[in-house]
Amino acid sequence: MDQNDMGADLAKVLISKDEIDAKLVELAARIDQDYAGKDLLLVGVLKGAVMVMADLARALHSQVTMDWMAVSSYGMGTKSSGVVRILKDLDTDIAGKDVLIVEDIIDSGLTLSWLLGNLGSRGPASLKVCTLLRKPDAAKVEIDVEYVGFDIPNEFVVGYGLDYAEKLRNLPFIGTLAPHVYGG
Ligand SMILES: O=P(O)(O)OC[C@H]1O[C@H](OP(=O)(O)OP(=O)(O)O)[C@H](O)[C@@H]1O
Ligand SMILES: Nc1nc2[nH]cnc2c(=O)[nH]1
Numbered sequence: 001m002d003q004n005d006m007g008a009d010l011a012k013v014l015i016s017k018d019e020i021d022a023k024l025v026e027l028a029a030r031i032d033q034d035y036a037g038k039d040l041l042l043v044g045v046l047k048g049a050v051m052v053m054a055d056l057a058r059a060l061h062s063q064v065t066m067d068w069m070a071v072s073s074y075g076m077g078t079k080s081s082g083v084v085r086i087l088k089d090l091d092t093d094i095a096g097k098d099v100l101i102v103e104d105i106i107d108s109g110l111t112l113s114w115l116l117g118n119l120g121s122r123g124p125a126s127l128k129v130c131t132l133l134r135k136p137d138a139a140k141v142e143i144d145v146e147y148v149g150f151d152i153p154n155e156f157v158v159g160y161g162l163d164y165a166e167k168l169r170n171l172p173f174i175g176t177l178a179p180h181v182y183g184g
Helices: 001-008 019-033 050-057 110-120
Strands: 010-015 038-046 064-074 083-088 098-106 126-134 147-151 174-177
Touching: 019 050, 019 126, 019 147, 038 050, 038 083, 038 110, 050 064, 050 098, 050 126, 083 110, 098 110, 110 126
Parallel strands: 038 064, 038 098, 098 126, 126 147
Antiparallel strands: 010 174, 064 083
16 A cells, blocks of 8 residues: 555655665664563554564564553543553563563653553563654653654654554555544
8 A cells, every 4th residue: 555545645754664664674773782692572562563563573683572462542532541451461471571562653652651560560671662653742751762763743643553543554654644634
């Protein structure tokens, strides 16, 4: 699927597929180096992180294991309220393990802040975060993130795992929505 398939729904391509690929290779090289000699567990946060997880994991030279969590933020009809519900928990006991959370985006930071608290209480040997995107201007909570792909403006983005009403996740790039789509 490419930009032409999107018709008028997209305003612009913010980050191209080539830029994403190059950034993931760069992040993977750092991760390979930082976790050399360790057994790394990647924890992908469904559903948005599916693409990042798949491509990042394949860019790594180290052997890793992978697990998934699905969480949902809810409250007052708005997303990212900070009140998080586990829809699918890990299959793995992470006590004593080196864990890297893999996210597509950190927006307010509330989801990740909750996740760090939750996973941190399970006694991992280490717990760090890798995110493809981060919106510094949207942060409601400061989080120490070890691996960041791109800092982006405070705009709603779609593609490469990120949805608009569950659509557009399968775009191979990151784009912004045309104003008529979201009523802007
Ligand atoms: O920093 P925050 O403001 O908390 O937002 C970030 C969260 O929002 C997205 O998930 P979303 O709730 O859209 O679910 P999805 O991954 O299933 O699309 C993303 O994958 C993060 O988990
Ligand atoms: N699709 C999408 N989901 C999000 N969740 C938090 N921020 C965003 C965003 O900008 N786009």
